[in-house]
Amino acid sequence: MPAAHTTLVPSTATATANVTSIKSHIPIVLSMKATNYTMWSVFFKAMCGKFHLLHHIDGSILAAPTNPTWIQEDCNVLSWLFGCIHENVLTVMGDLSVTEYSQCVKSLADDLCDVGHAMYEPALVLNLLCGLRSSFANAVDNIAFKTPLPSFSEACSYLLMMEMHQKNDAASSTVLAIFGRPHVVCGSGGCQ
Template structure:
């Protein structure tokens, strides 16, 4: 038994092997290097997106889960001469590389930087020029309208805009969110708008659910009216195609009636011929 193994067994504290295990003759792979970052940070940070706040929250939670927050928050000074610390810091840096886009890395990645330095560079990139950005973001937020979007998509768009404003230091209060929703919602929801406006202390989610319910009801009513009109049109077309009672009889009856009509015409001709001949004979006798 080696001296390090004896010390570990006597103290009872687990120890990690060195970077190279000479006794086994194989390279040691740190457990943090086997972690798939996408399993803990499900979204990718993009340069022209509004997901920095969510990405930052996911990544901090991941580092906190493994007890590595000090590698990005600067609470512990770096130990670049310590191989064990350097190995763990490289793992955290690889997590950062794997959770941001190439465009972000083009502006923030540098040679021989620590995970903390990369974290600060990313943060500065997305939080720079807060005051000018807040002006334009606030203007976009307060001019937002629903248009062709569904109620839920419109609410999601407004909530994302509010999150971006919060990230630049201008959080949007709950009543302001509700008022902006009432201002930008489609005019067809005017009745529901009056109900929401008259509800005291209503939250943004509650107001959004009210409009979504009204939208669902209106869509169902339109579907019922469309199906009713289709049924009525189908019935009208079927009745117009039916034959009337004054139309000609079927072909079989026509074949049967044709000989009967010819026989009646012949009888009429015979009677007419006999009548005219008898009258001429009577006139001839009277003249004599």
């Protein structure tokens, strides 16, 4: 009797680790400047489905952060995600003003709503806080620990006020640096 033919199938974790270029599987880069979320999400879901990893993005199975296989699979999905999105999707304040940054966060929330993923007000406020510069650390704490959490417009108003204070403090420091020094007279005998 002939021997049975056995095919070895690599584990999902091993198979996903062998994906070296996400762009060959997902040819679209998700960008804020292009309205390509729907097409990008179809490719991304297909990629996750191909490797039996949809549960990492759809929540159909609870996360298992103590399971080494689950951790490796999740890291692979995150790598794929970061490999096919433009940096403008990762909303961080950078050098933007509070007004520009808050408009960007609100625009992202509106775009998500347009594709059927509405963001509720508390999540919108918390997302606003997550991308702020470190100079707003005190404002983040003050807003995040208010009960109830302020509305998006209240949080933006508070941040605008903080931004004005920061600009005034910087201007005051400059004036003090220029005019606040003691009067020094320099002559041939040195400075007094």
